[in-house]
Amino acid sequence: MVAYRSQQRGRGDLEQQVFAALAAGGRPMTTGEVRDAIGADLAYTTVMTVLARMQAKGLATRDRVGRSYAYTAVVDDAAVTAHQIHRLLDARGDRAAILTRFASGLSPEESRLLVDLLGADSEAGPA
Template sequence: MADEGRGRQSGRRRGQGELETQVLAVLRESAGALTAGQVQEALGGDLAYTTVITILTRLHVKGAVVRERAGRSFEWTALADEAGLAALRMRRVLDAEQNREAVLTSFVTTLSPDDERLLRSLLSEPPSGES
């Protein structure tokens, strides 16, 4: 049984990364900030409220969402999209390693030729805000 493409399909359990992506999608599609209960409802209601809070809190720690106090609760707003969340994950992995050069070298050598060209092109552009 699918619930609008976001919930469980055939009883399959969602992984943390998948849940984060789904929660971000709900927040990004919203016209405004949402409470955890509204996120839970938008996801089909099959997740425990505490699970939604945990995912929102993890996204907040990662800098992917912001929260603002609304009474005794919080309202949440997305800052990052899926690509931004993936970039945050990649950065966290890189930050956890002592030999950044080795990690980056290994990463670049495993890229496809097209991805390597794209990365080189991106690196040759001036940083945002500079001409």
Template sequence: MADHGTGDRGPGGAGPVQRRRGQGELEAQVLAALRSSGRPVTAGLVQERLGGDLAYTTVITILTRLHAKGAVSRERAGRSFEWTAVADQAGLAALRMRKVLDGERDREAVLARFVTGLSATEEQLLRELLEQAGEEGEG
């Protein structure tokens, strides 16, 4: 069987077995690479910052998904784009949570189940954050 560059040579094969990263992990790594640059960068530079082990097309796919989620912005630069992080990892998680909530018909039931699953510490933190948000809305 041919080796297609996955790093997994199978039992008895030589070489390391690379762990397959999940989409969320890749998105977080791409966001971190964008944020660490401090300026708009090309997909090629993102690929370099990630160590070059991801295919360029994979980096483009991740950047495009992050753009669709509102986590990154892009500006035309010649024939390609320069990308900028808009959200951090916590912001990306919040966007995912929002997307799930937006996809449900009974939002009240979803929120109620979410809140009842929180620990006492998490519930107190949520109360404080809601209070802060309310104060900011008034000011």
């Protein structure tokens, strides 16, 4: 079984690790199975809380299995990462400074891709 652990987790890292374990499992997984896949250093209740929050955000579904729930990932890893970027932007004060720093670190190819994506988004009009 693959372990999805790190020595020191940053904010949002645990949610990504839980998501990765669900996605790699390829089937509905109980809280205990997810915890085992991530690493036994986590409390069962910690993993249960993360799974419940992911379900509330629409990132996972859950089905009753006996007295517990089995969870399934419903979005891909890119969507989870994008969600976390939005959360970080919401939590910080100066979006322009953060986005400027981010954009300055992009490669020329990534910059072109971002410009193309933004152009396609603006051509589509408001949602």
